[in-house]
Amino acid sequence: xxxxxxxxxxxxxxxxxAGACSRSKExxxxxxxxxxxxxxxxxxxxxxKVKLALNWVPEPEFGGFYAARExxxxxxxxxxxxxxxxxxxxxxxxxxxxxxxDFGIAGADEVLxxxxxxxxxxxxxxxxxxxxxxxxxxASSGAKGIKDVLTSxxxxxxxxxxxxxxxxxxxxxxxKVKVVPYDGGVARFVADKGFxxxxxxTSEPVAARRQGAEPVVFLVADEGFNxxxxxxxxxxxxxxxxxxxxKSFVAAVREGWRAYLADPAPANAVMAKLxxxxxxxxxxxxxxxxxxxxxxxxxxxxxxxxxxxxxxxxLGRQLVELGIIEKAPPVDEFxxxxxxxxAPKTSP
Numbered sequence: 005x006x007x008x009x010x011x012x013x014x015x016x017x018x019x020x021x022a023g024a025c026s027r028s029k030e031x032x033x034x035x036x037x038x039x040x041x042x043x044x045x046x047x048x049x050x051x052x053k054v055k056l057a058l059n060w061v062p063e064p065e066f067g068g069f070y071a072a073r074e075x076x077x078x079x080x081x082x083x084x085x086x087x088x089x090x091x092x093x094x095x096x097x098x099x100x101x102x103x104x105x106d107f108g109i110a111g112a113d114e115v116l117x118x119x120x121x122x123x124x125x126x127x128x129x130x131x132x133x134x135x136x137x138x139x140x141x142x143a144s145s146g147a148k149g150i151k152d153v154l155t156s157x158x159x160x161x162x163x164x165x166x167x168x169x170x171x172x173x174x175x176x177x178x179x180k181v182k183v184v185p186y187d188g189g190v191a192r193f194v195a196d197k198g199f200x201x202x203x204x205x206t207s208e209p210v211a212a213r214r215q216g217a218e219p220v221v222f223l224v225a226d227e228g229f230n231x232x233x234x235x236x237x238x239x240x241x242x243x244x245x246x247x248x249x250x251k252s253f254v255a256a257v258r259e260g261w262r263a264y265l266a267d268p269a270p271a272n273a274v275m276a277k278l279x280x281x282x283x284x285x286x287x288x289x290x291x292x293x294x295x296x297x298x299x300x301x302x303x304x305x306x307x308x309x310x311x312x313x314x315x316x317x318x319l320g321r322q323l324v325e326l327g328i329i330e331k332a333p334p335v336d337e338f339x340x341x342x343x344x345x346x347a348p349k350t351s352p
Contacts (some may be wrong), residue, residue: 008231013042013070016100017310023162029097034321035290036086040139040195042180045286048097049082049253050259051079051082051083052074052082052083052084052246052249053083053084053086053089054083054084054085054086054106054107054249054253055085055086055104055105055106055107056069056086056088056105056106056107056108056109057088057090057094057096057099057100057104057105057107057108057109058088058089058090058094058096058108058109059079059090059094059096059108059109059110060090060091060109061089061090061091061279061281062089062274062275062279063070063206063207063275063279063280063287064206064268064275064287064290064291064294065131065132065136065204065206065233065234065270065290065291065294066087066109066234066266066275067261067264067271067272067275067291068131068257068260068261068262068265068271068308069087069257069260069262070087070260070271070274070275071183071260071261071263071264071268071270071271072085072257072259072260072261072263073085073087073260074270074274075259075260075263075270077256077257077259077260077263078253078256078260080254080256080259081253081255081256082249082252083249083252083253083256085202085253085280087162088105089278089279090109090174094106096109096237097110097114097115097118097123097125097128097237098123099170100125101118101123101124101238101239102240103239103241104221106238106242106253107128107237107238107253108125108234108236108237108238109234109235109236109237110188110235110237111126111232111234111235111265112127112130112231112232112233112235112315112319113167113231113296113319115127115193115235115237115338116316116319116329116332116333117323117329117336118322118331119333120323120329120331120332120333123239124239124241124338125237125238125239125240126237126238126239126240126243126340127232127235127236127237127311127316127338127339127343128235128236128237128238128250128253128254128309128340128343129236129254129257129258129308129309129311129343130232130233130234130235130236130309130310130311130322131232131233131234131235131236131297131309132232132234132294132298133232133234133297133300133303133310134225134230134235134296134300135223135224135225135229135230135231135232135297135299135300136204136205136206136223136293137168137202137204137205137223137224137225137233137299138203138204138205138221138223138224139153139160139162139172139200139201139202139203139204139205139221139222139224140200140201140202140203140208140209140212140219140220140221140222141153141200141219141220141222141343142193142197142198142199142200142217142218142219142220143155143218143219143220144218144219145158145197145198147200147220148229149222149226150172150176150222150224150226151176153176153181153200153222154172154176154177154178154180154181155180155181156175156181156200157180157215158179158181158198158199158200159181159182159183159184159196159199159200160178160182160183160199160200160201160202161183161184161185161186161187161192161193161199161200161201161202162183162184162186162201162202163185163202164183164248165184166202166332167229167231167322167323167326167328168224168231169202169346170326170327170328171224171227171228171229171275171322171326172224172227172229174326175227175228186201186202186207189211190208190211190212190215190217193212193217194212194215194216194217195209198323201286203219205221205223205294205297206219206290206291206293206294207290208287209221209293210286210289210290210293211286213289214285214286215237217337227307228262229322230315231315231319232311232315235311236253236254236257236309238253242256243340251342254309254343257309258307258308258309261298261308261309262308263305264291264306265295265298265299268287268288268291269288272284272287272288272291275287295351306345309343310345311339311343311344311345312344312345313335313339313344316335316339317332317335318333320335
């Protein structure tokens with residue numbers, strides 16, 4: 005009798021355990037609650053809170069991120085995103101690597117330089133397929149390209165420490181121009197017809213036109229140096245621990261950029277409240293200027309934000325040639341297949 009009782013209690017215990025296992029498996033499903041009509045309804049889990057660190061103040065180059073938040077794309081993918089505005093000198097890569105921010109915005113050259121120094125950050129999404137960095141000169145100068153600007157004998161405002169400045173110096177030399185520090189504005193450009201300067205195609209040229217100047221802009225990308233710009237990065241630890249969260253973030257960002265490119269006005273209005281140095285007309289002009297640099301023939305087939313191994317490998321070789329890094333980080337160490345175009349097939 006005692007043996008049968010023990011056996012019966014054992015069976016009950018197994019049934020209870022089985023029920024617990026069943027409930028555990030069902031735990032992945034949304035919980036149910038009671039709606040106003042007495043029926044049941046799914047209860048959504050609380051969105052995961054994450055931080056996105058920008059490397060500059062709110063401007064159209066970040067429009068898709070604000071659009072993703074304002075249009076509810078982050079919420080739809082189960083995220084609550086705190087967008088941290090940046091500025092000059094904000095250490096975005098370090099913030100992401102240390103966990104102060106879950107995601108951040110950096111240039112591809114910054115990513116490779118950081119990785120060469122042992123910082124384990126990963127690129128996920130590249131906003132600008134064509135780099136918006138360039139040189140602008142006055143239309144009256146007659147310059148047809150960067151070569152003309154750098155051999156004109158005039159003055160060029162340029163930060164020598166920038167990788168693309170090093171590329172231009174290596175290619176054309178600065179012997180025939182006077183290179184002066186870039187001050188971040190356009191006042192001297194507007195006042196001096198013999199003055200040229202570095203620029204971001206969505207910023208300085210727009211400001212110069214608003215002040216009555218007639219600039220012509222030449223992209224550094226056309227000179228063979230074309231790193232991805234406004235690259236979304238994360239740290240490897242987050243990818244290993246929360247891969248679905250990372251994928252959801254990228255998916256929401258892609259939808260946000262699709263919405264912004266279709267209609268930038270709502271997100272521009274939000275950013276204008278955070279960045280009062282730009283008016284609505286400037287926001288609109290900048291959004292229009294950057295569109296062909298973000299939406300390309302490649303993104304039409306591969307999707308917004310697409311990245312290729314070849315582009316990263318080329319950039320790595322160029323940074324080594326310029327002496328910025330000693331050795332290019334192997335792309336397989338930091339490019340994730342989920343966010344990268346597959347390598348082209350080679351003929352046998």
